[in-house]
Amino acid sequence: MTPKTVATINSTGRQAASFVRAAAAVGWNVRAQIRHRDGLVFDELSEFPNVEFIDGDLAGPERARILARLFAGVKIAFINTTHWGDEVAIGKACADAAKRAGVVHYVYSSMPDHSAFGKGWRALPMWASKFAIENYVRQIGIPATFVYTGIYNNNFTSLPYPLFQMELQDDGSFIWQAPFHPKDPLPWLDAEHDVGPTLLQIFKMGASHWKGQRVTLAFEKLTPIQLCERFSRGVGRPVKYVHGPIEIAVSIPSGYREQLEILQETLGEKRAPYFGPLLEYPREGRSIWEGHRGIEEYAREVFPIEEHDNGLRWMEDGLQTPVSERSDLNGGTGSRGPSRPMTPSGQQSLHISGHTPRSHPEGLQDNFFVGSC
Numbered sequence: 001m002t003p004k005t006v007a008t009i010n011s012t013g014r015q016a017a018s019f020v021r022a023a024a025a026v027g028w029n030v031r032a033q034i035r036h037r038d039g040l041v042f043d044e045l046s047e048f049p050n051v052e053f054i055d056g057d058l059a060g061p062e063r064a065r066i067l068a069r070l071f072a073g074v075k076i077a078f079i080n081t082t083h084w085g086d087e088v089a090i091g092k093a094c095a096d097a098a099k100r101a102g103v104v105h106y107v108y109s110s111m112p113d114h115s116a117f118g119k120g121w122r123a124l125p126m127w128a129s130k131f132a133i134e135n136y137v138r139q140i141g142i143p144a145t146f147v148y149t150g151i152y153n154n155n156f157t158s159l160p161y162p163l164f165q166m167e168l169q170d171d172g173s174f175i176w177q178a179p180f181h182p183k184d185p186l187p188w189l190d191a192e193h194d195v196g197p198t199l200l201q202i203f204k205m206g207a208s209h210w211k212g213q214r215v216t217l218a219f220e221k222l223t224p225i226q227l228c229e230r231f232s233r234g235v236g237r238p239v240k241y242v243h244g245p246i247e248i249a250v251s252i253p254s255g256y257r258e259q260l261e262i263l264q265e266t267l268g269e270k271r272a273p274y275f276g277p278l279l280e281y282p283r284e285g286r287s288i289w290e291g292h293r294g295i296e297e298y299a300r301e302v303f304p305i306e307e308h309d310n311g312l313r314w315m316e317d318g319l320q321t322p323v324s325e326r327s328d329l330n331g332g333t334g335s336r337g338p339s340r341p342m343t344p345s346g347q348q349s350l351h352i353s354g355h356t357p358r359s360h361p362e363g364l365q366d367n368f369f370v371g372s373c
Contacts, residue, residue: 003050005029006203007070007077007103009058009094012041014154014191015080015109022196024048033058033070035084059085063093071101076203080109081133083126083255091133099142105207106144107199110134110214112276114266121272126259143207148275149195150187150218153298156231158312160249162260166231166239168314173238174231179268182225182243187218187274187281190293190302194219198289216281219292227295234299 006023008016011032020030024045033054034042045051056066071077077098081091091108098106111127123131137144155164158174166174180186189195198217202210222230224241232239246260266272275281286292293302304315 003027003029004076004203005031005074007031007033007074007079007098009033009070009079010035010082010084011045011053012039013080013082014152015149015195016078017041017045018192018194018196019078019199020045020048020051020196022200024051026200031070031074033066057084058090058093063090064097067093067097068101071097071103074098074101075103076105076107077103078107078109078199078203081130083129087126087129088132088136091129092136095133095137095140095142099140104143105203106137106142107202108134108137108144108146110146110148112148112279114272114276117272117276117278119272119277121266121270122262124259124262124266125255138212144212145202145207145210146212146214147199147202147217148214148279149191150189150216150220150274150281152191153188153293153295154191154302154306156303157310158307158314159310162246162248162250162252163263165247172314172317173240174235175240175242176224176228176231177242177244177247178224179244179246179264180224181268181271182241183223184271185221185223186227187216188220188222188227188295189218189285190295190298193293193298194285194289194291197291198285201288214279215288216275216279216284218281219285219289220294221282222295230294230296231299234296234301235303236300 004023006019006028008020008030009032010016011020011030011034016032020032021044023030025048027050030048030051031054032045032051033056035055035057036042037046037053037055046053054066054070056062058066079091079094079098081087081094084090095106095108109130110133111124111130113123113128113131114121115123115128116131134146137146156166156176157164158166158168160167163178164176166176168174195217202215224243228239228241246264248257248260252260267274308315
């Protein structure tokens with residue numbers, strides 16, 4: 001049997017790279033558009049013999065040529081646009097090229113436009129662009145499925161990036177401050193670990209199974225307080241949630257600043273559901289892929305290594321938080337599992353995919369921020 005060939009764009013990004021790994025590992029041929037050949041993720045993906053890279057910037061004048069080559073002879077595609085350039089124009093161009101090439105299952109990574117629900121919520125601009133592209137894909141009639149991703153576990157970092165900083169305290173504990181109400185549930189997934197296997201199953205089930213529906217890729221439904229409790233169990237240190245405004249301590253582009261400001265209002269102050277009121281989770285995602293990596297496992301096995309790769313060494317300080325001093329859901333104490341985090345000290349050339357922004361290849365750019373938010 002001839003192996004499937006699948007097309008992807010932005011292929012070193014978290015979602016696409018996860019899928020490239022999974023598809024290549026099961027023998028599919030992958031045609032992967034990339035902007036450049038720099039970084040750990042490209043180095044890793046280039047080791048697969050069945051991954052063909054298509055170099056070029058989709059925001060540039062060569063877009064039509066790049067897309068014609070990308071989709072030539074391809075019947076399935078996973079497309080996750082980003083805000084490099086005019087995202088809506090790029091998204092429409094991808095859809096048009098896929099239709100011309102005869103793609104029979106087009107999976108697009110979309111997000112909601114909260115202004116469309118008629119509840120006085122403002123649209124998050126970086127999500128509204130994706131929703132506009134989704135509507136265009138529907139209009140031109142490609143057999144398509146639309147995946148909506150939750151918040152990446154991989155967004156957390158102790159570096160001073162806005163919204164998902166796990167701020168390290170002098171006593172070795174962490175504080176996460178965000179505008180989400182402490183009791184409002186949020187969708188979570190490990191983008192690096194879980195997007196790829198889930199997409200494989202979606203493609204195997206086929207476009208006729210999904211009939212153009214939206215699929216939530218989220219494997220845990222946790223309030224911020226519950227999230228911090230599980231993170232604490234995993235990392236072996238107290239983790240406290242503080243309900244407060246987004247603090248911006250580093251230079252960020254104006255477009256991302258606007259995204260954060262509206263997120264704080266729509267999801268924070270007005271408490272709009274993350275996916276809007278129509279989509280449920282995590283049952284759907286778990287029914288497709290049962291091997292997800294939850295936040296506790298992520299905090300125990302991956303977070304310290306990502307932090308180590310970012311040049312941080314808090315995991316080597318020998319802190320062992322006594323069980324009696326561990327934080328529980330309400331900020332009190334309780335018996336909460338293992339007390340020592342995994343530490344990568346002494347390991348040579350250790351790299352795990354799912355890097356926080358500084359070690360993510362595109363995170364080196366001043367105007368790029370990864371993650372759902």
